[in-house]
Amino acid sequence: MSTFAAVSCTSTVVSRHVLRPFLKRRRQLGDPPSTILDSVRSTRKGTTTWLHQQSRASTTARSAEDQPLVSLRNARLSYRPEDTSEAHVSQPISLDIWHPSRGGHLLLGRNGTGKSLITQTLATNGTGTLVDGEYVVTAPQWHSRTVTHVTFRSHQDVLQTSAHLTSYKVIAEGGQVSKAAQFLIVRFGLYPLLHREISTLSTGEIRKVLLVRALATRPRLLILDNAFDGLDVASRENLLDLVRQTLRGFKQDILVQGIDAKNAARTQICLVTQRPEEVADEFTNVAFLDPPHTDRVSPETSAQGGDLRTMVRNGQRATQIFAQSLGTTSPLEEGDLDDSPWDSRKDEYWNAPGLPTLTEMSIWWNHGRKDDDDGTSSTNTTLPLVDAQGLRIQKGSTVVLQELDWKVWPSQHWLVAGGNGAGKSTLSRLLAYCETDSDTEGYLRVLHGKRNLPQIDIDDGQQTVVGSQFVHRRPGVGWVSTESHLQRVHDQRTAREILLEEASSDSYIVQTVTEWFNLTHDPKLLEQHFADLSQGQQKLVLLAAAISSRPRILVLDEPCQGLDIVHRRLLLGLVERLCQATDTNDTDTSSRSITLIYITHHMEEVLPSINQVVHLKDGQAVYQGSRKLYNPDLL
Template identity: 25%
Template sequence: MTTNLPIRFDDLTVNFDDRFQLDHINWQIEPQQHWVITGANGAGKSALAAVLAGAGDTVSGKLEGVPARVGLVSFEAQAELIEAERKKDDADIMDVISEGTPVHEILFKDCADPDLAKELAEKFNLTQLLDRSFRKLSTGESRKVMLICALASKPDLLVLDEPFDGLDADSLAMLQAHLQTLIKTVPMVMVLNRFDEFPEFITHIAYVDHGQLQLQVSRDDTTAFEELYKLLHIKTTDLTVPAADPDTAIPALNPDDPLVRLRNLTIQYDNKKIIDNLNWTIEPNQHWQLSGPNGSGKTGLLSIITGDHPQCYVNDIFVFGFKRGSGESIWQIKQFIGYVSTALQWEYKGTTGLRNVILSGFHDSNGLYTRCTDRQKAIANEWLELLGMSDRGDEIFGKLSYGDQRLLLIARAMVKHPPLLILDEPCLGLDDMNRQMVLALIEKICASTGISVIYVNHHPEDKIKGIGNYISLV
């Protein structure tokens, strides 16, 4: 390898804005080693990886040997870039709306290896999007841009926090193949929640818990590796979904009507058709799995159903008893829907307490602005107990780990038992234990009456018992 390894953590304690602290980390990354950092949600996995990229304030101890050029990919870095683009709107004056930074500028400005960036853009199918504003990309497409920037920076160390999440199957295979070509020259440290995603070249696993590096396991140590696998595959049994609030009045729907009926749906941008003449009907108590590569229109299709897409009114759309464009309000539509997505997670107010995040699901609000009943508060407490957060109800949502935030938003979506529950990559960013809990919860919801599920997912192995209908976009 070309770096000055080993990298040494010597009794290192690092503080992250008083939100989290890594305590007394002792760790050494040797030449020819590639590490995965794993652990439960909120354990400190992402924080430990971020230290290698210069994040956090050292309280005590030493960190030595980190090379100058570190290629970083993480949800936090991705969210920061998206937020920076959004702030450009706030700076607009005289009603001139900024188009935002084009993709090609983000990829090639100050790029150390433009030829590689161009090659990866082609392999990731981003070439046709180079002139598009970064803010207009889908979650998966923006993730690909972050990956290309890191890989084309000629890094001496790659730090990849959940690099495979949000990628379609072809992009995932391409990325794994490219990383395989780097193993002799570039050391890698990955944060991964899923054991089935560990690349073959990974040599060691670091297990983090409560801000401490508890275990360091060589992959060649079969016994230790299997024990760690069991630790992270704990499944919660006998889960009970908290009941709905009988006093929360979601209007009754006509049982003879479909929940959703789309006829010859077309979505297009800049004269390019993303979806062309799609017909889809979702009946009550019917469950669907929606799949397709990045940029195939999954998010656009969901926003048509939720009423957030501007092309709702130029299509033949029937949802929850309303023909779109007949004078209905968007809130009349949204009252029938529970929704979870990465975009919602980025937009949700970070100062809201955990209990209030769940309670806001009764009112479809981003934050809680309405007085809740004692019964609703009791239901929220039942969800907190189910998620293992019964003593954390007053903590701040923005201080949670990415995975814990996702769990709270899933509870928020489920709390009112909506006729339609839309789960857009619900397991994104979750460790194995919480992932299994979420999948079990979704199975129970699918088995219950009165709720239909649309489950969007890139991982074919994450199938849900009870979902027997499939739609794939190309």
């Protein structure tokens, strides 16, 4: 069957005099027949009607600025459109994405409300998510490269399909790097990384590669779903400036680098974020699901119980908009949305309602515990918990860590700081797993186990795979990071099964932690497959699982990525209280205290209990010592 005949059969809204010119244009653009079919094929009862709208747009007198680029009309969405049960399908959603002359679009809401489901629908023309309703495109010349996106899913996809490719090839997508891409490469400092494989890059560096690839294509619609996550301060400022200029139209100093102002001005941006500081003034259109009400089951069920609301910003501050999207009305809670240092607002956080008391936390921590019950010989308080001597990690021709000497003692809580690519995430992974990496040199001992890299004891811990390397999990270490999240993103076990595995099947431990994280308010959430949860819900489950293991060392690498302010405040409050409840100067009980190693690019997340800092730069420790003497501006 020809492509014309196949498309004619699948589309009920396209006339033949519109279809033939359309197919010709799509072939000229290089789109394969399968992509053309997907663009007009109905998904169950849902219909993609953009060809019909394109024809109608050509006969209307309205200008392009007066009509939406793309719309969802009474669309019900699901990651599993073949399963029409109410548990998996959103409420009907109607949303218009306008021409950028009307300002950018914000999509806000708590974790689990369906934001990423909406952005995936926009990015794929409704393919694979549209249960019923319509996905309508009014803008002319809309094709497969019209919409680009930087999301958790695109990060996952590039690691799965392009890990062995260099950054250059990923950005160029099989061709040559454009002038626009060249400018962006310089802007994000990616030139030294162009010939490194994706698998050797840090989380933040991969995010930069995705941003350059997305922006360089000059899309009509750019979707940024928590795209600032993982970026250091300088890179976040660069991205925010680029977002502003994209919505405004680039100025002349940018045009000389090869970016055409006419094309740049046509790019609309839909931003999903959980941080007010990432919202530029140019975002004037706001959409969010109604915040959960007291008669609803929990914040996590609002995707099934809430309606999408839209509003025009009208000069409102970003914190005011976030307060509305989260159902927050009191001045105190709105004030929590700023980025002031945690130490300066200590009392209002650590005494917040809902957090367990120090006594309750201590009882939970010591429940059923025996000395050395994790096999880590943790009763020996005369040795450091982490002892690194001359540690050197090389990936390909790149040295990620070099000559690191570092000791972590009981009751210390460390901040690991540094820019993108400094070696922070590599260090966090080494603390959690023992790798069979021939490019590892030096000495590393964790929790008094015998570790002389690159040799490992294959009988110690649980074996798993990271990339192409076999690794072995270190007992007594809890680890949550973007990398650990990506390892489990498709896990078909239920959330409860994952939690029980970490807590050695102790139901009391799991029940208590899930109550602290508000995961029990929705009785169905813990029984869902982990893969079916939203990004934010998955992160909460992984955090609860790590804490349920009651580890001697808790390694949190950017744990707040993807979490809304409600859950960020909850997480950080719980971790701070855990540090306080287990800290002790008694040498007989110090073996039961927890040691926190925290990695973040957001200094407002640095907890009061953190008392030590190691700052990495180009793989070297340029500062080690007291937090009180630490000044990153001098490094």
